[in-house]
Amino acid sequence: MQDLKKSYQNTTYKLGNHSPRNVAVLKEAFENVDANLESDIYGTGAIIEDFQAKIATTLGKEAAVFFPSGTMAQQIALRIWADKKQNPKIGYHPLSHLEIHEQDGLRELQHIEPILLCDADKLITLADIKALDASVSCVLLELPQREIGGQLPSFEELEEISHYCRENGIQLHLDGARLWEITPYYQKSTEEISALFDSVYVSFYKGLGGIAGAILAGDEDFVKEAKVWKRRYGGDLISLYPYILSADYYYDKRIGKMGHYYEAAKELAGRFNACSGVSTLPEVPVSNMFHVYFDESAEVIESILAKIHAETGVGCSGYLQVKPDGRCAFELSLGDAITEVPAEKLAQVFEQLGNMK
Amino acid sequence: MQDLKKSYQNTTYKLGNHSPRNVAVLKEAFENVDANLESDIYGTGAIIEDFQAKIATTLGKEAAVFFPSGTMAQQIALRIWADKKQNPKIGYHPLSHLEIHEQDGLRELQHIEPILLCDADKLITLADIKALDASVSCVLLELPQREIGGQLPSFEELEEISHYCRENGIQLHLDGARLWEITPYYQKSTEEISALFDSVYVSFYKGLGGIAGAILAGDEDFVKEAKVWKRRYGGDLISLYPYILSADYYYDKRIGKMGHYYEAAKELAGRFNACSGVSTLPEVPVSNMFHVYFDESAEVIESILAKIHAETGVGCSGYLQVKPDGRCAFELSLGDAITEVPAEKLAQVFEQLGNMK
Known part of the structure; x- marks a missing residue:
């Protein structure tokens, strides 16, 4: 999991949260x-x-x-x-x-x-x-x-x-x-x-x-x-x-941006759900947050995410949580960071995620 | 006691502590x-x-x-x-x-x-x-x-x-x-x-x-x-x-100034003890702190301190604690503030305190 964390930290852009906690x-x-x-x-x-x-x-x-x-x-x-x-x-x-x-x-x-x-x-x-x-x-x-x-x-x-x-x-x-x-x-x-x-x-x-x-x-x-x-x-x-x-x-x-974060969450969740083997919980977010689930094991997803991080410069997650049913997941909370991700980089992320099989 | 507090807050210099907590x-x-x-x-x-x-x-x-x-x-x-x-x-x-x-x-x-x-x-x-x-x-x-x-x-x-x-x-x-x-x-x-x-x-x-x-x-x-x-x-x-x-x-x-604060406390306590009706606990400080006791009631000392504050611009204390024996006292902890009090102003403080009877 250290590789995933490191690859995430090295990305220029992040999907979730605001600016870095520094x-x-x-x-x-x-x-x-x-x-x-x-x-x-x-x-x-x-x-x-x-x-x-x-x-x-x-x-x-x-x-x-x-x-x-x-x-x-x-x-x-x-x-x-x-x-x-x-x-x-x-x-x-x-x-x-x-x-x-x-x-x-x-x-x-x-x-x-x-x-x-x-x-x-x-x-x-x-x-x-x-x-x-x-x-x-x-x-x-x-x-x-x-x-x-x-x-x-x-x-x-x-x-x-x-x-x-x-x-x-x-x-x-x-x-x-x-x-x-x-x-x-x-x-x-x-x-x-x-x-x-x-x-x-x-x-x-x-x-x-x-x-x-x-x-x-x-x-x-x-x-x-x-x-x-x-x-x-x-x-x-x-x-x-x-x-x-x-x-x-x-x-x-x-406080005035909560609507934007919510809309961004719904849009992003839709894009995750469009990828085969990927789903979000809830399917349609009701706030700025959702969890992203993968049908594959954490080992497989780790290396896919690390590759996406390295190739697109966009950080999806620095960790994966293994679920009791063998799937793995991470949490996303949308904030200011998503607005800084260039559209073409974001498209690359979902292109790679969509083609991971 | 509000007058004493206010007069203390209005002073340019303070006997105790460091700079204001701002x-x-x-x-x-x-x-x-x-x-x-x-x-x-x-x-x-x-x-x-x-x-x-x-x-x-x-x-x-x-x-x-x-x-x-x-x-x-x-x-x-x-x-x-x-x-x-x-x-x-x-x-x-x-x-x-x-x-x-x-x-x-x-x-x-x-x-x-x-x-x-x-x-x-x-x-x-x-x-x-x-x-x-x-x-x-x-x-x-x-x-x-x-x-x-x-x-x-x-x-x-x-x-x-x-x-x-x-x-x-x-x-x-x-x-x-x-x-x-x-x-x-x-x-x-x-x-x-x-x-x-x-x-x-x-x-x-x-x-x-x-x-x-x-x-x-x-x-x-x-x-x-x-x-x-x-x-x-x-x-x-x-x-x-x-x-x-x-x-x-x-x-x-x-951390390297603790010796200075200690010496300043001993010197200042000595000057308080030289005033009639004023004493410190301990008589000779063993750290940067001591309590200043007055034989008179808080009402009397309040107006004397407020007058000293107004006339010298040096703050002694913003409060007085009434003790069970009828005396009153305040606490002093020496820090950087004492080094900024001009010597002649400090002399005025003790001149007035020494002549309060």
């Missing part, structure tokens, strides 16, 4: 910031308070708190709801970030008992939640469900889920790591989507391309409690401004 | 960093690995891991030692950062039972630790003990404590938030001091004046486990380079 990201964000601007201090000061207010408004929530990471923000959200209901059981998807990427922090630090709501390759449905019989304090929904290519329920089903949870005393939390990216498909604002949830986490380094950082939003009491937990976790840094100012900068720079 | 701190650190330098990614990459290795070497430990905060780093250190000894009891000072500034994170997240080792106004002694009868898994020593003005035990007593703990199966952890700052008094290297401890936490924004961030160092197994906990806490950010590169920059810039 120090230029910070330099661009800070270029026009006044050097005399005072740091935030332990969660106070204009830099952090203004940005929290801005995102709270965008999400239609009473209040918001900036966190260094979504991992910290979401564990805390679930703990607050578990405490409120005096019930440590919460429901989420088996491939939730909390389940597979956090070294069991939720269980180890918060003693929460997750209930896995559905099969790993499916979306959570209203029926899955009804089957819980209101035995959980909270349900977490991730929109879009990243690990299955970024799939979404219909907005009508979301509304039904929200209604059911409210009627049955279940708190509903949104893992909105990619919330900005789904507004074009739903044709709803972030506020309209967030209105279905009691608490919302959003991220600033995925579709928006900031350096790092997250916001957790909800009502005043919820956010007040979240700030106490933020201090307990060691997330209440003396200065978070390197993340906050860059989050704000890239939010303003890219 | 965006210039970041801009200076990044001015000469190559924009093409690749970000660290979730704890990997040259930026983070090289800095961890550099500080591990400085501390004479096998390995080190960079954390966004000391709060996170220290809770994790104590949990690892508690697990190793299968004993949730750890001993520390009643005014430890963990006890008074972390919203009880250690108890809430780690279920550790702290044993307070001595009276709040005293230093922990070997006798205090012996009195535990080896009933704790770990003892945390903070050097210098910040909340009592930054006091230190003798190095000989430290050696005895270390020897006793090793003989009796007690892990010894160093809260070295201000470790760099005590090397001139002990006339020992950070490696010599750290050698007495099983694990060491150091900070990069106090004496060194970085933006934020901490390092936890120890043996390979300890650091490996700390990295798992770092992910659980949500401290394993995709990019920590804003803190790491600035920590490295200010480490190099200021």
Whole structure:
């Protein structure tokens, strides 16, 4: 896999993401910031308070708190709801970030008992939640469900889920790591989507391309409690401004481009699907992301991709994930990078992919 | 107290700290960093690995891991030692950062039972630790003990404590938030001091004046486990380079100045002590820090300090803490700022303070 990674890194253009994750990201964000601007201090000061207010408004929530990471923000959200209901059981998807990427922090630090709501390759449905019989304090929904290519329920089903949870005393939390990216498909604002949830986490380094950082939003009491937990976790840094100012900068720079990224994803997925032995999940993307599946083994695809990288200068992926059924796949999230790939180079990529048999 | 704060903010010079905590701190650190330098990614990459290795070497430990905060780093250190000894009891000072500034994170997240080792106004002694009868898994020593003005035990007593703990199966952890700052008094290297401890936490924004961030160092197994906990806490950010590169920059810039800061502290404390009704704790500083106590009430001292600020342009403090005995005090940590105060202005400050009766 090292060869694939290396060949990817050596390409001039990339299909996915924005520019490379290097120090230029910070330099661009800070270029026009006044050097005399005072740091935030332990969660106070204009830099952090203004940005929290801005995102709270965008999400239609009473209040918001900036966190260094979504991992910290979401564990805390679930703990607050578990405490409120005096019930440590919460429901989420088996491939939730909390389940597979956090070294069991939720269980180890918060003693929460997750209930896995559905099969790993499916979306959570209203029926899955009804089957819980209101035995959980909270349900977490991730929109879009990243690990299955970024799939979404219909907005009508979301509304039904929200209604059911409210009627049955279940708190509903949104893992909105990619919330900005789904507004074009739903044709709803972030506020309209967030209105279905009691608490919302959003991220600033995925579709928006900031350096790092997250916001957790909800009502005043919820956010007040979240700030106490933020201090307990060691997330209440003396200065978070390197993340906050860059989050704000890239939010303003890219929030209006989510429709373009979504259209680019649909177009690119169509081109992958036109190649024999290649398919995307979902077949038609509902956000800026999708997974690209190959019917051949990772060994075969690795060398094909490495050759494409070398010959076209366009990077498809630096890795391949082997799936249980023997196929292999990689993830693509469309951003600014795709706009820089020359049309003839992109055509070469798909010509080679289409002729790989 | 708002008047005092405002008058302090309006002064041209300050007695304590370095330059103001504003965006210039970041801009200076990044001015000469190559924009093409690749970000660290979730704890990997040259930026983070090289800095961890550099500080591990400085501390004479096998390995080190960079954390966004000391709060996170220290809770994790104590949990690892508690697990190793299968004993949730750890001993520390009643005014430890963990006890008074972390919203009880250690108890809430780690279920550790702290044993307070001595009276709040005293230093922990070997006798205090012996009195535990080896009933704790770990003892945390903070050097210098910040909340009592930054006091230190003798190095000989430290050696005895270390020897006793090793003989009796007690892990010894160093809260070295201000470790760099005590090397001139002990006339020992950070490696010599750290050698007495099983694990060491150091900070990069106090004496060194970085933006934020901490390092936890120890043996390979300890650091490996700390990295798992770092992910659980949500401290394993995709990019920590804003803190790491600035920590490295200010480490190099200021590590050689600790002797100057220490000398400046001793001189300044002497001048405070020469004023009637004013005294410092400790009387003779053992690092760059000390507390300034006034025999009068906070109301009286507030207006005197505000007047000094307005008339001399030199800021002493923006706050006063009222003590149980009715006196009031503020903290001073000497850094680069003191070197910029003109001698005649400083003389005015002490002339006014000396004549306040």
